[in-house]
Each structure stands twice: as structure tokens, then as C-alpha cells.
Amino acid sequence: MKANCWMGKHDVRVEQVPDPQILNQQDAIVKITSTAICGSDLHLYNGFVPTMESGDILGHEFMGEVVEIGREVKNLNIGDRVVVPFPIACGRCFSCQRELFSLCENSNPNAWMAEKLWGHSPAGLFGYSHLMGGYAGGQAEYARVPFADVGPIKVPEGLSDDQVLFLSDIFPTGYMGAEMCNIQSGDTIAIWGCGPVGQFAIKSAFLLGAERVIAIDRFGPRLKMAREKGRAETLNYEEVDVLETLKEMTGGRGPDACIDAVGLEAHTPSLVHAYDRAKQALMLETDRPIALRQAIMACRNGGTVSVIGVYGGFVDKFPMGSVMNRSLTIRTGQAHVQKYLRPLLERIQKGEIDPSFVITHHMRLDEAPEGFAIFLKKQDDCIKIVLKPH
Amino acid sequence: MSAQTQPNPWSQRQEPENNNAEQLANALGWFSVGLGLAEIAAPGTIAELIGVRDDDRTRALLRIYGARELTAGIGILARPQSPGWVWSRVAGDLLDLSALGSAFNSSRTNRTKASIAAAAVLGVTALDVYCAKQLSQVSENGEIETRKSVRVKKAMVIGRSPDEVYRFWHDFSNLPSFMKHLESVEVTGDRQSHWKARGPAGRTVEWDAEIVEDQPNSITWRSIPGSDVDNSGSVRFERATGGRGTLVTVELAYAPPAGVAGAAVAKLFRAEPAQQVEDSLRALKQVLETGEIAKSDASIHRGMHPAQPCLKAAAKAATA
Numbered sequence A: 001m002k003a004n005c006w007m008g009k010h011d012v013r014v015e016q017v018p019d020p021q022i023l024n025q026q027d028a029i030v031k032i033t034s035t036a037i038c039g040s041d042l043h044l045y046n047g048f049v050p051t052m053e054s055g056d057i058l059g060h061e062f063m064g065e066v067v068e069i070g071r072e073v074k075n076l077n078i079g080d081r082v083v084v085p086f087p088i089a090c091g092r093c094f095s096c097q098r099e100l101f102s103l104c105e106n107s108n109p110n111a112w113m114a115e116k117l118w119g120h121s122p123a124g125l126f127g128y129s130h131l132m133g134g135y136a137g138g139q140a141e142y143a144r145v146p147f148a149d150v151g152p153i154k155v156p157e158g159l160s161d162d163q164v165l166f167l168s169d170i171f172p173t174g175y176m177g178a179e180m181c182n183i184q185s186g187d188t189i190a191i192w193g194c195g196p197v198g199q200f201a202i203k204s205a206f207l208l209g210a211e212r213v214i215a216i217d218r219f220g221p222r223l224k225m226a227r228e229k230g231r232a233e234t235l236n237y238e239e240v241d242v243l244e245t246l247k248e249m250t251g252g253r254g255p256d257a258c259i260d261a262v263g264l265e266a267h268t269p270s271l272v273h274a275y276d277r278a279k280q281a282l283m284l285e286t287d288r289p290i291a292l293r294q295a296i297m298a299c300r301n302g303g304t305v306s307v308i309g310v311y312g313g314f315v316d317k318f319p320m321g322s323v324m325n326r327s328l329t330i331r332t333g334q335a336h337v338q339k340y341l342r343p344l345l346e347r348i349q350k351g352e353i354d355p356s357f358v359i360t361h362h363m364r365l366d367e368a369p370e371g372f373a374i375f376l377k378k379q380d381d382c383i384k385i386v387l388k389p390h
Numbered sequence B: 001m002s003a004q005t006q007p008n009p010w011s012q013r014q015e016p017e018n019n020n021a022e023q024l025a026n027a028l029g030w031f032s033v034g035l036g037l038a039e040i041a042a043p044g045t046i047a048e049l050i051g052v053r054d055d056d057r058t059r060a061l062l063r064i065y066g067a068r069e070l071t072a073g074i075g076i077l078a079r080p081q082s083p084g085w086v087w088s089r090v091a092g093d094l095l096d097l098s099a100l101g102s103a104f105n106s107s108r109t110n111r112t113k114a115s116i117a118a119a120a121v122l123g124v125t126a127l128d129v130y131c132a133k134q135l136s137q138v139s140e141n142g143e144i145e146t147r148k149s150v151r152v153k154k155a156m157v158i159g160r161s162p163d164e165v166y167r168f169w170h171d172f173s174n175l176p177s178f179m180k181h182l183e184s185v186e187v188t189g190d191r192q193s194h195w196k197a198r199g200p201a202g203r204t205v206e207w208d209a210e211i212v213e214d215q216p217n218s219i220t221w222r223s224i225p226g227s228d229v230d231n232s233g234s235v236r237f238e239r240a241t242g243g244r245g246t247l248v249t250v251e252l253a254y255a256p257p258a259g260v261a262g263a264a265v266a267k268l269f270r271a272e273p274a275q276q277v278e279d280s281l282r283a284l285k286q287v288l289e290t291g292e293i294a295k296s297d298a299s300i301h302r303g304m305h306p307a308q309p310c311l312k313a314a315a316k317a318a319t320a
Ligand SMILES: NC(=O)c1ccc[n+]([C@@H]2O[C@H](COP(=O)([O-])OP(=O)(O)OC[C@H]3O[C@@H](n4cnc5c(N)ncnc54)[C@H](O)[C@@H]3O)[C@@H](O)[C@H]2O)c1
Pocket: A038, A039, A040, A041, A042, A043, A169, A170, A173, A192, A193, A194, A195, A196, A197, A198, A216, A217, A218, A219, A222, A237, A261, A262, A263, A264, A265, A266, A267, A268, A290, A291, A307, A308, A309, A310, A333, A334, A335, A383
């Protein structure tokens, strides 16, 4: 089959590789009909996630048709149309029983690697480094899906791929980002990053009862989408002093909760960026926590900082004094996608949201390398790319 | 005969190469402490020395760096044989380098001095990287050879009742299903069993073992006296807190004899015995909680393999 492989920094190629096969009897093989490129893939593309190997198949947002199942698979049949969550979860361990699916204790065969770096290991993820299990990803014609009874959700008739594909990651991720803010009526939520994840965080904050949402980015088309599709107020951080403006907008108190939907490759026009960038360039998987620092400083006393942007290693100048002395709550995590599949599918069915609004590009799987290049630079007003393998 | 106990088998290191790394680590440790103290106590002098503008901001920054150096230095001196702290020095070096890098862009900086400072830090960075690598290498490859006996203790909570875990373990023929290095365990008598383990270069290492104690909450076994592989083990099954299943605690001891068999046995367990026991416990947890051991496209292969499917035959061989 054809698959988009990571060959090195800024080098992805669509190559011919063997077809996947059942390795565990709880596996299913899915013929992929739609798959997407995620901001998380850019961290791999830019070489910020350790333990990648040349030839790794990328992709963790995919859906398709079940074409083969292992003997132990009970809930799925050949021919079912499914969306696959990006974390791999057994459904039975301590974490899974508490619906912390991205922390499944039984799905990362390379847990020891993660333990060395982070102390304990999270779940295995599709197409996201060897540290996260060494699973082939879904930017391919076919994918093997472990624990097929637990993850994939069947798609009801009448919904298009574009409407449900993002249940695999970014819709639940944005939703969880907002949910972690514990939104009360009258709350103002500030969101750093108007990428696809930020866009879903904006929508979700309103769905969960926020009164105001303030979204921050620098790209015109993304800010426009946040205003027009998300009904958010927007700030261009290249034009205004974000902290000062947020203070003004909230009567000096600060937003009740702040969401970091940017992650470890944040950007800022100031010297701070050069400083953090230089440090990363010198070959450490050190993260650039620019948006996170700002989110912490901006948040109101006793508020919540919700971190869904991805971090990999260590950050410098983390304003812990601000967190501690002002009783802030920090909540984090790779999305526990399995937990949100059903409720969010219902919201789509009821017409409360149509996730396809973020899509700006449809491309063939063959064009993945070009897709990565334009998504990286946000060229051509790119916000979200969906790839078609067949 | 049970495995002999040594005070601290983990820190027995004899190779001279390794001593060098340790000495270097010590020196770097003192360097860190010195530099740290200087940065905290006399940031102005340091700023002058490295050629960056001496103002309140620089001084504050240097004091912060000083605190970081001091922490790293004390860490290294406390545990010179551990690479972790030396890596933290590497991280610190890079921070210095990048700060100096941004100093280059500032017009108020004396560039010659700053580049000398950068060169000096680069030199120290190289030393740090060398030292950290050296130490890591020793702990990855060197330990086993110099160790007389190996003792490992690991624990894990498994979401099954103590009785279930006990019964599964008690049937020793189940052990190879979660202990990767075992080929088979054949139950040969009421308390006796015959063990076969995969040795290096296709060699099989075999021994007989007997259960010396068998209780509902613990099992203890050891090799029959005179076996090639002198080893013993015990496992305890205790109710975990809050109905969370069973706390399984495993203790193993090996005393490899001299000679060829000894070397083979040492090789068997060279891949970090503690890690191996932990991997086994994790596999046991997976078997009992989910009925299978999770495999990925890369993990089914020995050594490195990209995360992509392989040909059918290769997968069959790898998962057999
Ligand atoms: N937690 C999860 O489960 C999960 C899931 C998916 C993605 N993510 C992470 O979410 C983040 C965003 O993903 P995405 O797909 O939207 O990526 P993206 O690259 O499209 O979007 C990131 C946006 O952040 C903006 N940005 C950069 N620096 C900023 C700053 N200082 N202030 C404000 N905005 C800034 C960029 O301009 C860009 O629009 C990534 O880190 C990704 O890895 C996390």
C-alpha cells in the first residue's frame, strides 16, 4: 500500500510499504477513506519529538471501512464505517476505567522509553514516535487498529466523512480543552492559537456556556474564521500587547480561564522568541512555552489554565510563582478521545456543530508532502488539510 | 545455595574508563558549583568577564543561571556515577550558549569577549556531552560484567484479584507467556520444573527449579543446587488499596558462575535485569487485564524497525 512516511526533519514521502496485518486478535484493519494532517504532525515534521525513525508512517486522524477483524473482535463487523480515535486504549485498565484513555496502561509497547523521559508512560498513539509505541499511522491506504472493540466508533448513515473525521482528534481535543476550564455562566475564556484545535476550543467553550471567548493568533484567515465561524473576539498578537489588552477587556481581572492551543512551537515577534528558538536549535528537545507563559500571566486569580497544545520535554522560565501565589489550576492532557466520541457525535447529529467548517484543503494522499509544506507555513490560507488515499 | 548478597551491586564499577568518566563528572560538578557561586555572588564581574552589558537585567539573569549551575553541580557531586545530572549540565550549557547567542545581536555587547565566552562554554559543553555519554554507556553495557550477583525487586498493580494472579503464576508453564527471555517452563513434578531460556547466539540455557514455599499470597522458588544457573525468585500477591486489584512484588536473584555458561547467563540478563523484570510484570498485567500483549509494527522486531508493517512471513516469525 501507499503511506506517508517520515524520513527525517522536513522530509516526508509517500512510499510503497507492506499492507498491515492482524498482530493481535483484538485488532481490526481499516481501509482508510479520509485522513488529516494535524498540528501535532508538525512537531514531528520539525523534528521536535524524539525517537522518530526514518520510515515511520505518520497520521493519527483517520476513518474508513473495516476490512478485516481478529478473532476476539466482538463489536465490529467487516464493512462497518468507523472513525478511529488517535490514542490506543485497552478499555480495561485503571486509567481506561476512569475514562483517561490517553493514559491507557496497556497500549504502549515502549512504555519503558516514555518512563525514562517522563517518569510514567501514557498510552500508545498512532503514528507518533516510538516513545508512544511505534505504531504505524493513518496517512496511508490501510491501518491496523488495536483494541478495535474499544476505540472505533461506527458512523451513522447520512453523515459525510468531512462531518465526522475530526471526532478522531481535534474536535474532542478542543472540547476537552474547554471542559477542563470548568466554565461557569458569565465566564470569559481566552484561547491562544486559532489553528484547527483552537477553532474547536472556541466552539466548545460556547457550547459549554462561556459568555465571551477571546481568541489570539497572528494569521488573518484564522482570526477571521474565529470571528465568523466561532463568534469569538480576536486579538492579533503582532498588533497589540496581549496581556495589556486582555486586562483592559476584562476590567483588569483577566480571563476566567485560558487555553493553550499552541504548544511547544509557539512564536512571538519579540526577542524572547529568538532566545527560545536558539535554545531549541542547539539540539535539545526543549520546548518554547511562549503562549503558555502568557496564558499563565493573563489568567485571573484562582482561574484555570488548560493546556492542550503539545509539549515534549522541558521548558524554561516557567512562571511557577504566578501559578502558586495566585491559586491557579493547570489542567492538561492528550485528549481522552474515546470518552467524547458518543456525546460529540450526538451534537453533530443534532446539528449543534458541523466540524467540516475548518477544512480548507482536500488533497490526494500522494500530495501529503506538499500538504505538510503549505500547512507548516500556513500558506494559501491553509487551516486544515484532509487527504484522500483512494 | 542462594545468591550471595552484595552491599550495593548496582554501583560496583571497576573499568578504568569508567573511573575516568566519574572523575570528569566530579570535576564538572565542582566547576558547576564554582561557576554557580560566582554567578550568584558576583554577577557584575562575570558579565564583564564574558563581555555582556552589565546592567540589572544581566545581573538578575546571571544569578538565575548561577542557581541552576549550583543545583546541577550539587546533583553531580552527590551522584557522580549517574548520567542524569550531567545531562542537566548539558541542558544548562545550551541555555548559556543561546543567551550568549542573543547577546551577539545586542549592540551593547562586546563581541570579542562574548565569542570567547561562547567558545569556552562550547568547550565545556563538549566535555559535558562526552562525560554524560561515557556514564550512560557504562550503565547500559558495563554493569553486568562487573557484578557478582544480580538482585532485582519490582512491583506492579494488576487489576485482578490476588487469587486469580496467584493461580496464573502458580502454573509455571504460564511464565513464558509474559517473560520474554524464557522459551519454556515444563512442570516436571509436584514442586519441580524444568526451565529453558533463550541465550545469546541461539544458545539455550537450561536448569531445574523447585518451589520452596507455596502460600496463597506468595510463591518462592530456586534452582536445584548445582545448576549451571544459580537463581532464585519469589513473588508476593497482596490486595491493592481500594479494591484496585493485586500488588504483585517480584524479587529475583542470579549468581552466574564463572566460565562459558556464566558468560552466557550474564548476557541473558545484560539488557538491564531490572528493566527486564519490569517488562515482564507489565506483560503479565496486559495478559491478565486484556488477554494479550499489545504489539506495534515496530515493537515486534528485535532492535530498531520503522513503524510500518512488514511482510507476512517476517511478521509471523517476529510474533511466533
Ligand atoms: N492535546 C491533544 O490531544 C492534542 C491533539 C491535537 C493537537 N494538539 C496540539 O494542539 C496544538 C495546535 O494544533 P493545531 O492543529 O491547531 O496546529 P496549528 O499549527 O495549525 O495551529 C497553531 C496556531 O498557534 C498559533 N500561534 C503560534 N504562536 C502563538 C502565540 N504565541 N500566541 C498565539 N497563537 C500562536 C499559530 O499561528 C497557529 O495558528 C499543537 O501543539 C498540537 O500538537 C493537541
